[in-house]
Amino acid sequence: MSKVFTIAEGLENLGALRSGGQGSVYKGRRMGPIYSAVKLIPTPIYTENSDDKNYRNFENEVAKLQKVNEVPNPNIVKIISSGLTESGSFPFIEMEFIDGPDLSELLLPPHDKVFTLKEALKVADQLASALAHCHRLGVKHGDLKSNNVKYNLHTGNYVLLDFGLAIMTEEQRRSSMRNAGAVEFMAPEQYDGKMLPQSDIYSYGIILYELLAGEVPFVLKANNEAARNALMLKQMESPVPDLLEKRKTNLPDNWAKDKMAAELKVPDWMLKVVAKCLEKNPADRFADALELYDALSVHQTRMEPIAPVVESDKQYAEIEWSLKLQLIKNQLQDRLISEMILLYNAQPAANLADENKAYYLNDQVKLHHSRLNELLRENGKDEYGRDKDIQAALDKIQETELLAHPSKLYIPKTTLYALLTALGALLFTTIFLWEVYRHNATAIKLMNLFLTIAKSIFGSKK
Template sequence: MDLKSAWILLLAAWLAAPALPRCAQAEETGRIIRGVSAAGMLDGGQARIYREKKSRQKKAVAGFISFLPGYIAVFLGAAGLLFLIKKRIKQARLNASARQGLEAAIKSKIRALALEQTAEKADLGPVGVMFRQHLRLGGDPRVFDTDELPYIAASAVDLASLTQLLTTMSGAGRLRLAKKLFELEEPRKSVNILNAAAISAADSVEGGPEAVILIYDAAGRLDEFIGRYCKALPPKAYSAYAGALMKLNKNSQALRLLKLSQKPPASDLPLIFELHVRLGGFSQAEALLTEVSRIKPVQRGQAAVEENQKFYYSLALVCEEKGAKELARRIYKLFMDTGQQYRTVTENYNNLAKVADQAAIAERKQAPAPVAEPVPSPAPALSDRLAREEYVAQMYREEKAREREREEMIKRADVGKMERPAPGTIPPVPSPSLKKGRLDGKYELKGEIGAGGMGIVYEGWDHSLGRKVAIKKMRSELKAYPKERERFLREAAMVARLTHPYIVGIHAIIEENGEVYLVFDYIEGKTLSAVIAEKGQLPLKDCKSILGYVCLAVNYAHQQKIIHRDLKPANIIVDTNNFAKVMDFGLSSELGDSLTRLTRQTVVGTPIYMAPEQYRGITRPETDIYALGICFYEMLTGDVPFSGMDTQAAKDRKDYKDVSLILPWLPGEVDKVISKALESDPRERFGDAMRFYQAIDSL
């Protein structure tokens, strides 16, 4: 019996079920009436019973007839629903069969194209038609593997049909798809498939970095790739992508990409060295050569490393071709020092050495006779203890002479004549009691804005001139020592005479209720230490700009016989117009000197920025040059050159990491400038702040 017959029987049973009880009841009533009638015993009561039963039967039949249309409607609805379900099932079976046929046809066509290694637009047309039909039939693109998807994507009008699939793919999967799609000459679609995850996963795919570079280059979007996706790559990815760029002779883009790594690992230095040579950055290359030769040696043990020999030899030839003879000679010398015979290294080295000697002889003949100038004797070696002690003693005597001269200046200073013409310095005379909560009757303290070693800094308001000022309340230790207090006040009055656009000026020195207050210019901006903390590293051009202002200020102060002695980024403020100004000129150290004499301490200053002679209680103008050198290093790298417990010994040994090894794209002369500024012997440093700046500005 088929399904249709079963449903008909079921419907008949459903319609007959309500009538069966009524029929049975009617039959029973009939038997009773017939029995009673036959006996002639039908009376009025029995007739009533009969009529009631008969009435109930009629009502039951009428009720059944009234519900019959509803039963029929339900039956017809159920039958229609059954028909639709049956039709859907049949259609689904047909669609599934059609999808399977289309999947098989698509896969077969793709295999044929792969075997023929052709993927012309005309060949991909049938694939696209079948795939679109497959999707219309409810097909899932995920039934196709990664080898088949590129052909499907290439045949599609756009990637909208693959959006759902792409969102579920891993970065490596997207890269493989884009790589194969690029091989099918679809660079536009390939580049749209790539995303940040795919670019970061390039190392996990064979030929991944090269494929990414080729795709973006073919699409004309290489600069977008470097600027948008290369700021937060895994560390190893930078060198991989740079190597891929170099294979396409995109050396400038490769160096630009490596700069985004901020602090490249040592393993990337040979690659950066090669880029500098090929781009003509020979000063940077020279600064890196020694470290690169350690990382990538010409030989290991007694065995030559042919790959490394080829590396150095080819770069030496490039140097010769571009006129960098000295760098080429140094590279060839790596072979000569190890006794390695490689191609024409010996011949080339000898030729370059001969040319260099001839040039030196010619230069000596043409050079004018040097003017005899007194040359300061270099500092004796640390190993020569007696000579070193004598040298330190001589420095100490010189410092004492300068200190005596400074003391005489302070004693001769007429405090009453130390007013600045503009905006005007008020000498340190006792002030009357506070008028309405104001210092000296006109300076109102608004609120604390900072604190440091010298004291607490408040924002203030000058009611006499209607402007903001910064008011610094000095440390209370001075209160108990009148002699040291008077010395500090005289020193502050002398510093107040410094009138320079790049020095934060002192407007007034006020004594109030036994406390000392200094009133300064109020500068809207950030300290250089805050700028470094925010940016991490500053570009060389920004360092030049900031240090230009600082060096002008320091040079002016030195001409006025004032040494800062605590120069550091926290004492340099960069205003909203990007001008830099120096704060606390001489004051922090003078206060420190006073406290040193009170507490019997021997060292004043911030240890990280202190020059070696400061540890011995000696300061001179070159002491500020040393601090400027450390500031320059910190601005470039984001770190100070010396750290740890024994910084004094490290400074004496100049034991720090060269900037060129941290930022190998900077000019190689940066190391020379910093090295000269950080000489342990102050007489070997730059003579003044402007010479230091000229060296920086020439980079």
């Protein structure tokens, strides 16, 4: 494949992956067979010093993105490097290459037009976790849409990509938005070039709506200025179409009737979360993704038991319970993955900091384990069922504690007793053989006795 231009020394350009109003993403190869994705910002920077406003803004925002990566999150793409291209002086961000489809591709044939409730919940949880991580560090994404969230085929996680819009100035964003290809995901205030934490919340709501309904609330009819203006007016003034009606229309015909009925039972709390995310006024939405993630967790991990239901509602009750359980398991898995990444990537100079992080994350894992335990008990699961569901998680927690604190070796009681017994036997045998070597009369008599017994046992078998 021919090169379009040189990105940077040691970083080969393998051609464009996709282009849009916020820039282009190229496939790169760094130092041999290591692939990456390179985001190019369409505004060139000609002077690499702090006197250049564009360069200064680029450096400040890249520093924020690097801060996001200081504590790894399994649902956020890793930033590898950044700089200016050797030809054209375009700012670029090099990211890890995620092998797998994005959400928009997963909604196209041969896939179903809508996500199952279980999978939609997994996306909602992992995407909210990624956004919360960014907002906690003061980083707004600004370009959240379904093709900026990819499914990693190798880990099974959904990963948030493309922070290109976050490093643009307000003027650049306003110009870029006029030519953006995904205006369906934009919050009303973004048409004025504003980018707030609540703007990410609105886009998050559009994604969740799209996964559940099979299409965005307001569809762009054509790619021209008139169509974009019409869409903008709808987003600012029109009520959001009924999600359940759209989901009912777009359910796959090849699904069994029981499955279709069950998949239409979208929990009320989920509909309320989507509705709040899609409020026209930013002040009426969740203040940021931290508040969104907390609300999602509270809705999904309520501790009240499910009330007795009639036969016709049992399937709905089972779905509600399984969704609660799935969220806690997702959170537990994310915490474990984060902790393991921290431990394996720990630098010697930062041992204390990494150990403190491991302590914190381990506490969080235990908290989620406690919630899972409580949820199972409240829903009438027996002791065996509880143990079966959580034993694997406990084993992983113990493994991570062993890696974090090797001096605090965890050994199960049965293994400890066996080791002590073997150690005692070895010690006794060593002392006994030493006494035989020293011609101790008692030891020699015992040795002869053992040999006599052994001969009688094995001799009788012959």
